[in-house]
Amino acid sequence: MKPTVLVIDDESEIRYSLNRVLSSKGYEVLFAASGEEGIEEAEKHKPHVILLDNRMGGISGIETLQHLRTASSASMSVLMTAYGTTQTAIEAMKFGAFDYIIKPFSPQKIIQIVENAVRAHDDLEEAGDDEPARKVDPADLKEGIVGQSEAMQEVFKMVGQVAASDATVLVTGESGTGKELVARAIYRHSHRSEGSFLAVNCAAIPENLIESELFGHEKGAFTGATNSRQGKFELCDGGTIFLDEIGDMTLSTQTKILRAIQEGEIQRVGGNKNIKVDVRVVAATHKDLDSMMKEGDFREDLYYRLSVVRIQLPALRERSEDIPDLVEFMLRKLSSDETVKAHKVSSEAMARLVAYPWPGNVRELENLIYRSAVVAKGDTILVKDFPREFVEGTGNSVGSQDPEPVDDPEPEAPSATQVEEPSSTSSEPTKDEVVLGDSDTLSQSMSLDEAFDIVYAKIRESMPDTVLGTMEKEMVQRALRETGGNQVKASSLLGITRATLRKRIDQYSIRF
Ligand SMILES: Nc1ncnc2c1ncn2[C@@H]1O[C@H](COP(=O)(O)OP(=O)(O)OP(=O)(O)O)[C@@H](O)[C@H]1O
Ligand SMILES: [Mg+2]
Structure with a gap:
């Protein structure tokens, strides 16, 4: 079955261009033009992924997110926002978004995010099919002490x-x-x-x-x-x-x-x-x-x-067979907390927990479970919900048993701990990308002239021979992106003929 992606956006051009990009990758794309309509569609089709705009007529993306949690809790939502403020990012994650993306974005970027989201969705489904949760003896629950070892x-x-x-x-x-x-x-x-x-x-x-x-x-x-x-x-x-x-x-x-x-x-x-x-x-x-x-x-x-x-009392590392029961017990205790959705742990995540030596023993395990349950997006804690230091500390020994750890964190996938710093310059630049330093950030209030000064200086510094070409390639790419790949519209926007546009697309190997 093709993975389904629901696009909720009130701008038809965005829907059009996302449709092109996503269908070319084999996704089935559904649409809604408002938050309200989106909630209905999500409820009906339970899509794998939902891409939603934040600024829409009617209810906002953030508000829509809150409804989606109940309408289609297994769907992974990605908020698209033109204003990359920390506030929006935090809100998005708080209301259960899988990720957020700052507009404008490249087709590659959105495809990568959708791929991650589909994988996360499938991991959750798979985890849901895991063997039934181990049953902690109700007597233990009352006693508050767990341990079969x-x-x-x-x-x-x-x-x-x-x-x-x-x-x-x-x-x-x-x-x-x-x-x-x-x-x-x-x-x-x-x-x-x-x-x-x-x-x-x-x-x-x-x-x-x-x-x-x-x-x-x-x-x-x-x-x-x-x-x-x-x-x-x-x-x-x-x-x-x-x-x-x-x-x-x-x-x-x-x-x-x-x-x-x-x-x-x-x-x-x-x-x-x-x-x-x-x-x-x-x-x-x-x-x-x-x-x-x-x-x-x-x-x-x-x-x-x-x-x-x-x-x-034995150290926890000497009785790691107790870890699954302890984790279940801890999650059970957390279940009265309404802000915590997670009530189980994926098998890959559990393997990491069992392999870790726990110098702080049960207290440390308890802290980690609490922290992960709070950041988990669905009802299952995955490896990527663990703090980075923990994942790095447990990675190789366990991951190597599993050739393709299903819920291994993508190195670039933003996690909840990274939401404070949404920045388009945070990932490693590729060789023909220009990165602006902190001191010369482009801002809305800048004149076009000032903005060009910065961009020109930056391109000259890294690619002195190709200033014009680099600028031209960027402009062509942007126009294509804005028009959803429509060459007629893009060429008239750029003030060149369609034939010239085609030539430039070939010359710069622009893929869209
Ligand atoms: N066997 C267990 N089953 C369930 N929870 C446990 C178990 N052992 C410890 N805990 C939990 O771990 C936390 C630490 O336990 P406790 O305070 O009893 O440890 P401690 O040995 O007194 O630690 P410290 O030396 O740091 O004072 C507590 O929240 C406790 O509820
Ligand atoms: Mg004590």
Whole structure:
């Protein structure tokens, strides 16, 4: 089946010339002369690609885009705009455009964009036919912890075993592996689940405040202590306290924590009364407490007291088989967010996710998925929705297994991260293209004379022998483009005979 392209433009000449260009490449072209008509046509024919003008009588291209999202969500829309402002570009992408193009554009450029759009459309369709999504166990969803790997199953077993007791638990693992999640799971499954759960991040509280935070203080204990105050241990009586980043505590605080655990009592700062507290401690750290002990930075007795039960969380790269489930879980969590359309990941994109070593573990995966789901155009996250650094970092090893990675990013395809800089001079110039530098940009307010000065100087600089020819070729090309390739009209526009026009077309090998 021929791919279909719907052209929505109120100017018949543009429709005419796009029809010529696109039909010559084998596309089936449909037309609409207004946004309203375009929405109807899109709904009826579900075209692969929709090219739409921004400035039209009736509703604008941007408004049309918003309707197209529901009328034909699988179609890839490309906004054609004469005013390449960042604002329009951002708006276009925000309302779900696949791309935008600044007028006037060459036939080659539009063909390239349409080809990319058709490919993106097909990738999405194909991804939709992928094997049914893996089903995350609904129980996991409630729990908020996912992991079918053997290592994680071991973790869950441990959680189940220790939850019922009051034993102190030390949770270790690299940053972002889910230590806090495990601490909360222990609490939820314990007989203390009716009591409170208080988390204290020892690394985030300044040293002079941590003791007061944990144990409270008496009035006048230090400057600013105008009232007595209960600390977390007291507040948490009957509950569970989560001491996060325990490796970041001073030796003096460590001593007091040890006492609270061992004796079950504390003293407020500046007080001398022993206060009984019934608190279960779950501690966590990403630091290597063994080597800290050797260096004398962590009390050995506290270490043994804390690690009555020790749960070591595996790094994500050691259990990459969990990645698909984690991704599905994360997308499921995002599904309540109306601005996020994506709820699955293409197989090529998933292969990249699984192959990546994830130094920031689950947290890093979560951030990437969130970011990609926001920029994804359809209901499927594709490789091109990933940040460039990530794609480059994962490219070769995975891509090489697949001779033609279907959703590999085109080097020149603008992505959402590039929309800030719509510029016709951003791509590499071909050998007979003239590129204007920043300092001599042509602007609307310039006189024709000034504009010619710049163009003349630029052509002379790069192609000194062919100033006239270069100018002539450009003018002929532009006239042909404007008239949709109509040689009679183009020649009268240029003030030359049709025969001369033909000669110039041959002489400069102009293809249209
Ligand atoms: N097994 C998992 N299933 C689902 N989500 C997870 C899992 N592990 C971690 N996460 C998510 O990843 C993020 C990081 O988890 P968490 O805060 O528990 O890690 P951490 O080990 O405490 O990290 P840090 O050392 O940086 O404090 C959280 O948003 C959490 O919900
Ligand atoms: Mg944490």
